[in-house]
Amino acid sequence: MRTTINDIARLTGTSPTAVSFVLNGKDHKRVHPAKRQAILDAIEKYGYRRNMAAKGLTMRRAFRIGICVAGRLDQTRVLAAAGHYGLVSQAAARLHESGYGIALLQLDLALPLPEACRRLVREDVDGFLFINFPVMALDRLLFSMAERRIPAISVGAAVEGAHSWVAIDHERSFELGCIHLLDAGLRRLVMLDTDASRVSSEAKRRGYERAMRARGLEPLPTVASVASGARGACDAARAALETVPDVEGILLTDNGHAAVVQMALSGRALRLMGFGDDGPARECDPPISWMSLPVHSVADAAVDHLLRWIDAPEPPPPLQRRFDCALIAPGA
Amino acid sequence: MRTTINDIARLTGTSPTAVSFVLNGKDHKRVHPAKRQAILDAIEKYGYRRNMAAKGLTMRRAFRIGICVAGRLDQTRVLAAAGHYGLVSQAAARLHESGYGIALLQLDLALPLPEACRRLVREDVDGFLFINFPVMALDRLLFSMAERRIPAISVGAAVEGAHSWVAIDHERSFELGCIHLLDAGLRRLVMLDTDASRVSSEAKRRGYERAMRARGLEPLPTVASVASGARGACDAARAALETVPDVEGILLTDNGHAAVVQMALSGRALRLMGFGDDGPARECDPPISWMSLPVHSVADAAVDHLLRWIDAPEPPPPLQRRFDCALIAPGA
DNA sequence: ATGAAAGCGCTAACAC
DNA sequence: GTGTTAGCGCTTTCAT
Numbered sequence: 001m002r003t004t005i006n007d008i009a010r011l012t013g014t015s016p017t018a019v020s021f022v023l024n025g026k027d028h029k030r031v032h033p034a035k036r037q038a039i040l041d042a043i044e045k046y047g048y049r050r051n052m053a054a055k056g057l058t059m060r061r062a063f064r065i066g067i068c069v070a071g072r073l074d075q076t077r078v079l080a081a082a083g084h085y086g087l088v089s090q091a092a093a094r095l096h097e098s099g100y101g102i103a104l105l106q107l108d109l110a111l112p113l114p115e116a117c118r119r120l121v122r123e124d125v126d127g128f129l130f131i132n133f134p135v136m137a138l139d140r141l142l143f144s145m146a147e148r149r150i151p152a153i154s155v156g157a158a159v160e161g162a163h164s165w166v167a168i169d170h171e172r173s174f175e176l177g178c179i180h181l182l183d184a185g186l187r188r189l190v191m192l193d194t195d196a197s198r199v200s201s202e203a204k205r206r207g208y209e210r211a212m213r214a215r216g217l218e219p220l221p222t223v224a225s226v227a228s229g230a231r232g233a234c235d236a237a238r239a240a241l242e243t244v245p246d247v248e249g250i251l252l253t254d255n256g257h258a259a260v261v262q263m264a265l266s267g268r269a270l271r272l273m274g275f276g277d278d279g280p281a282r283e284c285d286p287p288i289s290w291m292s293l294p295v296h297s298v299a300d301a302a303v304d305h306l307l308r309w310i311d312a313p314e315p316p317p318p319l320q321r322r323f324d325c326a327l328i329a330p331g332a
Numbered sequence: 333m334r335t336t337i338n339d340i341a342r343l344t345g346t347s348p349t350a351v352s353f354v355l356n357g358k359d360h361k362r363v364h365p366a367k368r369q370a371i372l373d374a375i376e377k378y379g380y381r382r383n384m385a386a387k388g389l390t391m392r393r394a395f396r397i398g399i400c401v402a403g404r405l406d407q408t409r410v411l412a413a414a415g416h417y418g419l420v421s422q423a424a425a426r427l428h429e430s431g432y433g434i435a436l437l438q439l440d441l442a443l444p445l446p447e448a449c450r451r452l453v454r455e456d457v458d459g460f461l462f463i464n465f466p467v468m469a470l471d472r473l474l475f476s477m478a479e480r481r482i483p484a485i486s487v488g489a490a491v492e493g494a495h496s497w498v499a500i501d502h503e504r505s506f507e508l509g510c511i512h513l514l515d516a517g518l519r520r521l522v523m524l525d526t527d528a529s530r531v532s533s534e535a536k537r538r539g540y541e542r543a544m545r546a547r548g549l550e551p552l553p554t555v556a557s558v559a560s561g562a563r564g565a566c567d568a569a570r571a572a573l574e575t576v577p578d579v580e581g582i583l584l585t586d587n588g589h590a591a592v593v594q595m596a597l598s599g600r601a602l603r604l605m606g607f608g609d610d611g612p613a614r615e616c617d618p619p620i621s622w623m624s625l626p627v628h629s630v631a632d633a634a635v636d637h638l639l640r641w642i643d644a645p646e647p648p649p650p651l652q653r654r655f656d657c658a659l660i661a662p663g664a
Numbered sequence: 665a666t667g668a669a670a671g672c673g674c675t676a677a678c679a680c
Numbered sequence: 681g682t683g684t685t686a687g688c689g690c691t692t693t694c695a696t
Contacts, residue, residue, distance in 0.1 A: 002689095004688095004689055004690085005689065005690060005691095006689075006690095009667095014666085014667085015666070015667045015668080016667085016668095016689090016690075016691090017666070017667060017668085017691085017692080018665095018666070018667080020690065020691060020692085021691095021692095023690095024691085029665080030665065030666085031665075031666085032665065032666090035665095035666095049453060049454070049456075050689085050690080051389070051456075051688085051689050051690070052456045052690095053385045053386075053388035053389040053394065053456070053688085053689080053690090054385075054389050054672090054688070054689035054690040054691090055689080055690055055691075056385035056388075056672095056690090057383070057385040057386050057389055057672045057673065057674090057688090057689080057690075057691095058671085058672055058689085058690050058691045058692085059672090059690085059691070060672075062385065064435075067436065072421045072425065073417055073420060073421040073424070074417035074418045074420070074421035074422075075421075076417075085405055085406035085417075086406045088405055088406070089404045089405040089406040089407075089438065090406075092405070092436055092438055093404065093438060096437075096438070101435055101455060101456075102435060102436040102437070103396075103433055103434060103435060103436075104399065104424055104434040104435075104436040105428075105434070106421065106424055106425060106428070121381060122381070123433060124381075124383075124384045124385070124433075227617065228615060229591050229612075229615030229616075229617075230562070230591035230592050230595065230615060231591055231595060231615070231617050234595065259561050259562035259563055260562050260592055260595075263562065263563060263566065263592075280561075283560060283561030283562060283563070284561075285559065285561075285563050334673095336672090336673055336674085337673065337674060337675095338673075338674090341683095346682085346683085347682065347683045347684075348673090348674075348675085348683085348684095349675080349676080349682075349683065349684085350681095350682070350683080351674095352674065352675060352676085353675095353676095355674095356675085361681080362681065362682085363681075363682085364681065364682090367681095367682090382673085382674080383672085383673050383674070385672085385673080385674095386672070386673035386674040386675090386688090387673080387674055387675080388674090388688095389672090389673080389674075389675095389688045389689065389690090390673085390674050390675045390676085390687085390688055391674085391675070391688090392688075
């Protein structure tokens with residue numbers, strides 16, 4: 001039988017009330033310093049651990065947040081460009097710092113909505129973070145949660161309506177990367193789309209075109225990989241050289257195959273600009289510049305809003321915000 | 333206020349006992365079929381959901397298992413060859429099927445043991461799965477859990493002592509892959525070590541050498557990549573060609589850069605045998621054979637044992653088992 | 665400043 | 681076959 005709050009009270013000649021207050025740091029002008037110390041000592045001595053189920057029962061709170069991913073955590077290669085693991089990891093870390101537990105839920109998108117909702121609800125958590133869910137699924141999911149008054153936020157994907165979400169501004173970020181090369185004096189810039197998921201390719205193309213046009217340059221045709229994987233990326237890189245023989249710089253939509261593209265292009269004096277996860281970008285030799293996914297900011301913003309929401313008496317106005325990537329220039 | 337078991341009892345003119353029994357499917361010869369149906373209907377009609385905190389309080393169980401990873405979930409590139417995400421994902425899926433919730437915990441290995449234990453204990457779960465933890469940390473961690481009578485298993489890493497673990501037999505699996513090429517009539521086989529973590533390189537080399545010697549062949553020197561990443565793998569592949577000009581087959585210790593190695597070797601008529609995650613292996617063109625990580629078997633075995641352990645009155649004898657990789661031969 | 669006591673929702677032993 | 685009841689460990693109001 002585990003030590004309980006009553007045991008500690010008896011052992012120290014105090015009451016469960018006092019112990020509870022000490023435990024929760026609410027002993028401002030309540031518990032006498034001497035008693036307080038005695039209680040603290042007993043807690044340490046007997047290795048007391050508070051029973052979270054009992055606390056949850058009383059407080060009507062689980063002190064746990066559900067981190068929900070679409071499908072399975074290991075079948076997410078296509079989302080590499082979205083910093084999937086980084087978002088999950090950072091959100092979990094931030095929640096932990098705030099004293100919350102993390103319930104991991106892999107939600108099968110093939111499930112009908114009612115069944116999906118049932119699974120969400122069964123998790124019994126105080127709120128949900130939907131990481132990189134397809135926009136299609138989000139509206140109904142978030143709506144269902146709102147209906148049940150369960151705070152929920154989309155992380156990584158922007159969604160229409162009165163929902164809360166935090167996402168990466170792919171368009172603006174890609175534009176910034178492009179501007180960086182333009183500022184370096186390059187003019188013949190080609191966008192190389194090697195992202196197997198193509199989820200944000202359109203946004204990136206808009207960013208690219210805006211940057212080019214702002215300098216009075218006509219955008220060049222985008223070259224997209226046909227096959228997936230390293231070979232597809234290589235072929236696309238070579239195709240880019242054929243399509244635009246005098247190319248001066250190449251903008252990658254996805255760092256996934258940056259090192260491979262670099263190798264395929266070696267010998268050519270052109271500048272590479274990456275986009276996405278830092279890991280693969282760092283493998284490049286010589287180093288390249290890249291637009292780094294703001295996973296930290298995105299996850300933190302989502303978590304902070306969610307926790308405020310949970311604590312608030314009324315649902316706060318929805319959080320809807322896009323973050324820019326940061327330019328990483330190892331040479332600088 | 334959420335509907336409770338008492339509400340359902342009152343609404344159906346029965347007792348909380350009856351509702352509880354129906355809820356838990358223990359109404360064999362207990363609840364009258366008519367009442368049973370009425371209860372079921374009311375549950376559906378009023379959208380009753382059982383309060384897991386209350387259940388947990390009564391049953392002294394959390395119905396939740398902690399999935400614990402070393403460091404952060406997104407800083408695990410080195411563990412690609414260990415099928416890290418696959419193990420996490422499959423364990424989570426299996427637990428979910430068994431009605432358990434998943435508490436995700438990223439344990440910082442830099443933490444001193446007492447603090448690490450405190451964090452583990454705070455999770456309040458019924459048991460732990462330590463996924464791909466470094467062997468160094470495992471003994472003390474598992475021991476601490478045993479001391480506190482919390483069931484815990486190492487998944488992916490074998491550990492000395494009386495602990496439970498399930499792992500991949502890298503040595504035997506690599507031997508099997510090697511035998512496959514030998515059976516195909518190849519003789520000049522070289523092992524190419526492109527695994528940045530080198531965690532299981534030694535075991536693989538033993539498997540390779542055993543297979544070679546069993547055929548009366550002298551093992552050839554292993555070629556290891558110097559730099560990390562795609563470029564390192566490429567360089568290593570070319571080095572292999574120089575070291576053993578008449579090489580007939582190359583055994584990769586890690587599928588991570590299989591496609592890249594294949595490209596670097598294109599033009600040479602030699603056979604490639606991969607090892608590790610299926611994802612990168614499938615990107616190869618033409619397709620290669622590879623030894624596929626038994627993440628499914630490993631995770632399932634661990635979960636099943638853990639759940640039995642939790643339900644058992646006495647701790648069962650430790651589970652210690654290695655699984656072989658399966659040969660995937662797309663051409664067949 | 666302090667403790668007694670009333671639940672929170674559920675399970676299971678017990679009496680009918 | 682059925683309902684009553686006593687907790688499980690904690691928080692918090694209320695009276696002191």
